[in-house]
Amino acid sequence: MAQNQFFIDSDKLSVAALEHKHLLESDPSARTDHMKYIEGMETISSDIMDKVLSTVKLYEYEKYTTADVQRALDSQTCSIEDFQALLSPAALPFLEQMAQKAKSETSKHFGNTVYMFTPLYIANYCENYCIYCGFNCYNDINRKKLNMPEIEHEMKVIADSGIEEILLLTGESRKMSDIKYIGEACKMASRYFRNVGLEIYPVNSDEYKYLHECGADYITVFQETYDADKYETLHLLGHKRVFPYRFEAQERAIMGGMRGVACSALLGLADFRKDALATALHVYYLQRKYPHIEYSLSCPRLRPIINNEKINPLDVHEKELCQVLCAYRIFLPYVGITVSSREQKHFRDGIVKIAATKVSAGVSTGIGDHESKYSGCKDEDAGDEQFEISDERSFNDMYADITSEGLQPVLNDYVYV
Amino acid sequence: MVQINGESIDAAGKNLRTYLEESGYVIEGIAVERNEIIVPKEKYGETTLSDGDIVEIVSFVGGGEESDTFKLGGKIFNSRFILGSGKYSMELIKAAVENAGAEIITLAVRRTNTKKNENILDYIPDSVTLLPNTSGARDAKEAVRIARMSRELGCGDFVKIEIMRDSKYLLPDNAETVKATEMLANEGFVVLPYMYPDLYAARDLVNAGAAAVMPLASPIGSNKGLATKEFIQILIDEIDLPVIVDAGIGKPSQACEAMEMGAAAIMANTAIATAGNIPVMAAAFKSAIEAGRSAYLAGLGRVLERGASASDPLTGFLRD
Numbered sequence: 238m239a240q241n242q243f244f245i246d247s248d249k250l251s252v253a254a255l256e257h258k259h260l261l262e263s264d265p266s267a268r269t270d271h272m273k274y275i276e277g278m279e280t281i282s283s284d285i286m287d288k289v290l291s292t293v294k295l296y297e298y299e300k301y302t303t304a305d306v307q308r309a310l311d312s313q314t315c316s317i318e319d320f321q322a323l324l325s326p327a328a329l330p331f332l333e334q335m336a337q338k339a340k341s342e343t344s345k346h347f348g349n350t351v352y353m354f355t356p357l358y359i360a361n362y363c364e365n366y367c368i369y370c371g372f373n374c375y376n377d378i379n380r381k382k383l384n385m386p387e388i389e390h391e392m393k394v395i396a397d398s399g400i401e402e403i404l405l406l407t408g409e410s411r412k413m414s415d416i417k418y419i420g421e422a423c424k425m426a427s428r429y430f431r432n433v434g435l436e437i438y439p440v441n442s443d444e445y446k447y448l449h450e451c452g453a454d455y456i457t458v459f460q461e462t463y464d465a466d467k468y469e470t471l472h473l474l475g476h477k478r479v480f481p482y483r484f485e486a487q488e489r490a491i492m493g494g495m496r497g498v499a500c501s502a503l504l505g506l507a508d509f510r511k512d513a514l515a516t517a518l519h520v521y522y523l524q525r526k527y528p529h530i531e532y533s534l535s536c537p538r539l540r541p542i543i544n545n546e547k548i549n550p551l552d553v554h555e556k557e558l559c560q561v562l563c564a565y566r567i568f569l570p571y572v573g574i575t576v577s578s579r580e581q582k583h584f585r586d587g588i589v590k591i592a593a594t595k596v597s598a599g600v601s602t603g604i605g606d607h608e609s610k611y612s613g614c615k616d617e618d619a620g621d622e623q624f625e626i627s628d629e630r631s632f633n634d635m636y637a638d639i640t641s642e643g644l645q646p647v648l649n650d651y652v653y654v
Numbered sequence: 655m656v657q658i659n660g661e662s663i664d665a666a667g668k669n670l671r672t673y674l675e676e677s678g679y680v681i682e683g684i685a686v687e688r689n690e691i692i693v694p695k696e697k698y699g700e701t702t703l704s705d706g707d708i709v710e711i712v713s714f715v716g717g718g719e720e721s722d723t724f725k726l727g728g729k730i731f732n733s734r735f736i737l738g739s740g741k742y743s744m745e746l747i748k749a750a751v752e753n754a755g756a757e758i759i760t761l762a763v764r765r766t767n768t769k770k771n772e773n774i775l776d777y778i779p780d781s782v783t784l785l786p787n788t789s790g791a792r793d794a795k796e797a798v799r800i801a802r803m804s805r806e807l808g809c810g811d812f813v814k815i816e817i818m819r820d821s822k823y824l825l826p827d828n829a830e831t832v833k834a835t836e837m838l839a840n841e842g843f844v845v846l847p848y849m850y851p852d853l854y855a856a857r858d859l860v861n862a863g864a865a866a867v868m869p870l871a872s873p874i875g876s877n878k879g880l881a882t883k884e885f886i887q888i889l890i891d892e893i894d895l896p897v898i899v900d901a902g903i904g905k906p907s908q909a910c911e912a913m914e915m916g917a918a919a920i921m922a923n924t925a926i927a928t929a930g931n932i933p934v935m936a937a938a939f940k941s942a943i944e945a946g947r948s949a950y951l952a953g954l955g956r957v958l959e960r961g962a963s964a965s966d967p968l969t970g971f972l973r974d
Contacts (some may be wrong), residue, residue, distance in 0.1 A: 266782065295682055311956030351708040525892070528857070555972045587971030 239552075241505075243368035243471075245545050247377035260407050261366060261473040269643050271469040271478050278482045279489060280443040284486045285526065289518045292317065295353030298510045301325035310334055313567045320517065323564035323618060324510050331590065333558055339566035339592045344482075346570050350647045351639050352595040353632070354402035355395055356436070359383045359422055359441075361604050361620045363408035365475030367461070369506065371542030372408040372622045374475070381604040381620025382413055388422050390428040394607045398599055398632045401649040402432040404457065409438035414442050420451040427452030431649040434497075438476060439486035445493025454651075455497030458486040463515030464506040471506060487523055497531035498523070499575070504558065505539035513561045517568055524569075533595070534565055535571030540624040541580050555584055566592040578626040579629075582638075585628055589644060598635035600626050606639055656931055657708045663787045666705040671698035674711070685712050694810025720949065723919050726758075727812060727844025727865045729783065733757040734913070735943050736785065736898065737936070738923020739774060746932045747777040753936035760785045760921070761804075766959030785846065787814040795831035802840050813838060814868065815847040820840060824874045828855035832862050839863025848900055851885035856893050867893060867919060870901035871912065880911060890916040906935075913946025914954060 244262055260267045274280055283383060301321065306328045322328060347436060359482035360382035363372040371378060383391065395403065403426050407414040419437055426433040436446060436457040445456065462468050466481050472478045487498040500513035500519045513536075520532045537557060538550035553561075558580075565574060576585050576593040578600040585596055601610045604620025611631070630638065639646040655662045663882060665673050670693065674681060685824035686693045687710040693701055703709070723730045728945065737756040739747060759782050778784070786804035794817065801813040815838070817830045831847045832855060838845045844865045849855055859867050865885035869889055872881035880886065885936065889895045896918030904911050909920045920943050929935035 291682060297680075308956075310951065312954075313957070334970050340968060435770055440931075525894070554973075554974045556969075559969060559972055572769060583971050583973065587968070591968050 241539070241543070241548050241551065243370065243548070245376070247375065247544070249377050250375065254375070255545075256543040258366070262368075264622075265469075266474055268469070270477060271472070271480050272465065273479065274482055275479055278442075278476075278479065279443075280573075281442075281485055281488060281492070282484060283488055284319070285488065285519070285522045286481060288522050289463065289630055290465070291428060291513045292518055293511050294510055295513055296321055298325040301327045303327055303330075308329050309567075310576060312634040317518070317568075320564060320568040321514060323355075323567060324513055324561065326604045328372070328564070331342055332556060332563070335560065335567065337561040337562035338593045339342060339393035340385055340590065342566050342570040343592055343594065347594050350594070350645045350646070351589050351597050352402070352573070352647050352649075353400065353635060353639075354404055354434070354595065354604070355400045355425075355531040355597055355599045355632070356404045356406055356433075357388075357395060357607070358597040358602055358604050358620075358623065359388055359390055359391075359405045360410070360414045360415035360418075361408045361623065362410040363475075364412065365477040366473045367470055367475075368473065369539060369542070369548060371621065374545055376542070378621035379619070381618075382418075383605050385421060385425065388425055389429075391605060391607045394428060395599065396429040398611060399636070399648065400599060400632050402434070402651075403430040404434040404597075406436045406440070406623075408473065409555060411438060411476070416440065416447060418461065421448055423448055423451035423453045431652045434499075439483050439489070442489040442492040445490040447493075449494045452595060454495060455499065455533075456486070456490045456495050457499035457533075457535065458483060458502070459501040459503055459535070459537070460478075460484060460492075460516070460519070461503045462550055463488050463502060463512050467507040476518070482530060484519075487519075491523075492531055493528050495530075497506055497533065498501065498534040499573075500533060501537060502560070503537050504553045509553045509557065509561070513564065517565055520569060520572055524561045524572075531573070532569075532571075534569070535577065536562055537577060537579050538567070540627070542624050543621050553573055558584075559588065560586060562592040579624065582630060586642060587637060589639065590642060596635065596639075600629070602626060637653075655705060656703050657706075658974070659711055664972065665703050665723050666707075669702050670703055671700040672877045679711065679775065680829070684916075686710070688713070722947065726846070726896065730804070731757045731783075731865055733921075733940075734919040734947055735864035735909075735940055736760065736900075736919055736921040737926070738921065739778075740927065747774065748779070748918060749933040750926055750936040751782060753777060753933040753940065754926070755940045756782065756936075758783045758785050760787050760790045760923070761809065763788055783812060784809045785812045785814050789816045789818070791815075791817045791834075793827075794830045796835040797830070798837050801834075801843060802841075805843070811842060811848065812844045815845060825894050826850055826870065828852055831855070832858045834866050835859050837947065841908055841968065845899070849915040851882045851886055851889055853885075853892060856889050860893060864895060865897050866896040866918065868898045868900040871908070872902030872904075874901040876902050877903050877925050877928070878902055883911075883915070886912070886917070887915055906938045909939055910942040910946035913943055913947045914948055917946075919943075920964075 305322040306463050309322040361372050362380050363374050367373050433453045434455045435453045468480050492500055500516050502516045538553050541548050573593040573594045576588050577597050602622040606619035657664045733755045735754050735756050736758045737754050738760050753847050773798040782949040786801040786809040788797040791800055797817050815831050817827045818824045819827050826848050828850050835845045835847050835863050846866050847864050848868045854869050869886050872878035882887050898919040899917045903922045904925045926935045
């Protein structure tokens with residue numbers, strides 16, 4: 238099977254840094270134990286990871302047949318077994334039927350509404366070496382961390398465009414973007430927006446509690462891949478390398494009082510069917526344990542990054558992505574599904590009619606460049622982007638497009654309590 | 655040579671785990687027996703196969719003699735029919751138990767003695783597990799007292815909590831039931847709470863340490879069937895404990911339907927006690943419960959939706 242070539246050397250790295258980078262890349266024994274918590278990381282008692290990983294390990298998607306898929310489509314409630322059939326290659330010829338069923342589930346639970354939000358990256362410093370990510374510590378990019386006046390300026394520009402929900406993001410550097418800094422950004426955001434989400438490095442439950450008090454109400458943590466062995470070969474350095482601590486982030490956030498959590502795998506890194514199964518089961522078991530929480534799923538595919546244009550999602554084509562999203566919807570009819578600007582306009586326009594309930598608009602994954610992007614002039618001082626986006630539609634264009642499809646864009650329907 | 659699943663294989667000297675992995679077995683899904691002794695999974699890595707070993711590697715497949723049992727408080731039951739003991743004449747109880755194939759029978763503590771020389775226990779076969787209930791209790795405290803008395807009477811650790819504060823409809827009080835469940839579970843009882851099918855109460859009962867939940871199908875003694883069907887289905891879908899449908903089941907077909915939905919067992923009393931022929935009705939319930947269980951395990955067939963929508967293709971936009 239085709240593989241991505243992730244390793245890129247920058248000529249700006251010192252000899253010693255390059256040497257260490259190469260050692261990490263080539264010698265597994267030079268890397269730390271990815272299943273071991275680092276000091277300071279909170280451990281919680283939870284059986285969810287075991288439940289998810291043991292089911293995924295036994296998943297043999299090749300064994301499912303047309304009859305299994307038909308049965309899954311015909312059943313009133315979708316069991317885990319049915320879901321596994323819907324994710325299997327045997328279900329691909331049933332994509333249209335899956336879409337019809339998914340659409341009916343979506344409209345039962347969400348009517349014809351589509352939520353809109355925008356991400357705001359406030360810093361791109363990162364201490365991890367995740368070989369597929371544009372922010373990785375060895376990648377030669379312009380680094381930037383916005384100060385409070387700069388953050389406020391960005392928020393004003395975004396709020397003026399009409400957006401009411403914001404997702405604050407940082408690179409994963411506790412040193413450069415500490416909790417206090419993120420907390421201040423949350424406080425600022427809650428003055429300009431009615432709903433504030435966070436996508437930052439995983440933290441302990443007391444820190445989630447603090448961020449919740451600062452105004453954040455939901456968190457997104459992507460596990461990237463649920464295949465722990467594969468995870469180890471992709472996250473070579475840094476806190477993010479610790480697989481279980483990341484897996485348990487949602488639970489710690491719930492313990493800290495967050496109102497909603499989102500899970501996702503980055504499709505294209507490993508076996509996408511197994512990763513899709515794991516992602517949905519992660520939500521499924523969380524929901525059973527914490528039924529009062531709002532859950533959502535994302536479905537990002539790998540994208541090219543600065544200095545590596547060739548990265549692509551391999552065997553996860555649009556059809557397969559659509560299959561995963563329909564299966565998610567049928568299995569978990571009540572969860573929100575977000576489709577980001579990693580996907581192109583035609584895909585997002587199509588998928589909001591089937592399964593997605595939330596889309597981003599007016600997106601930049603760079604740092605401090607909203608004004609230039611919204612007004613169309615270049616800002617030399619901006620921090621570089623995490624990945625290339627595929628849908629550059631502004632808030633107004635997105636709003637108009639959703640409306641013209643007969644759907645109802647919702648900026649926010651949130652009551653902060 | 656090593657005999658593996660009846661075949662001679664050149665695996666002597668080989669590590670068991672290595673052999674299994676190389677042969678493509680999924681370790682999580684198999685059990686291994688070597689020379690008639692089970693090898694625990696964690697020992698695979700340190701087990702070396704020797705010449706002459708006889709190894710059986712098994713996993714579950716459909717069919718066979720796989721038994722469908724259910725577990726309550728560490729005990730395994732083959733029957734999914736729990737019989738009530740009220741409203742009978744004593745001599746009919748034995749016939750009802752036998753014809754129902756019941757392995758659990760409920761008893762009201764107040765009723766253990768009707769006359770000096772007649773005890774209901776004399777009419778119940780020894781193999782049947784006694785499930786004393788707390789009927790008569792109006793709050794958690796009274797239920798706990800009755801449960802302790804029943805244990806003292808030699809009824810074992812099983813107790814069915816019934817707390818009613820309404821003598822007209824006899825509806826269970828969920829809030830008090832949660833309290834009593836917690837207290838009794840802490841005292842080591844196997845607690846089976848009778849409840850109104852409310853999801854939040856059911857979750858509280860799980861957290862309180864219940865061994866199962868027993869939602870009512872319709873008012874007790876009414877024989878009106880699955881009036882709370884949708885809510886019982888929610889409990890079956892969401893609660894990890896056995897859901898035993900209790901109260902209001904009036905006919906075998908209703909018991910069957912509850913089993914088809916995925917209920918773990920059925921509790922019935924009035925439907926049988928007030929039937930024209932008690933032993934025959936007990937047998938009819940037995941058959942219906944077994945049929946419903948089989949249907950559930952088989953997986954129900956599809957229901958055709960009427961007026962299928964002829965909308966435009968939804969997936970026409972997909973590229974690459």
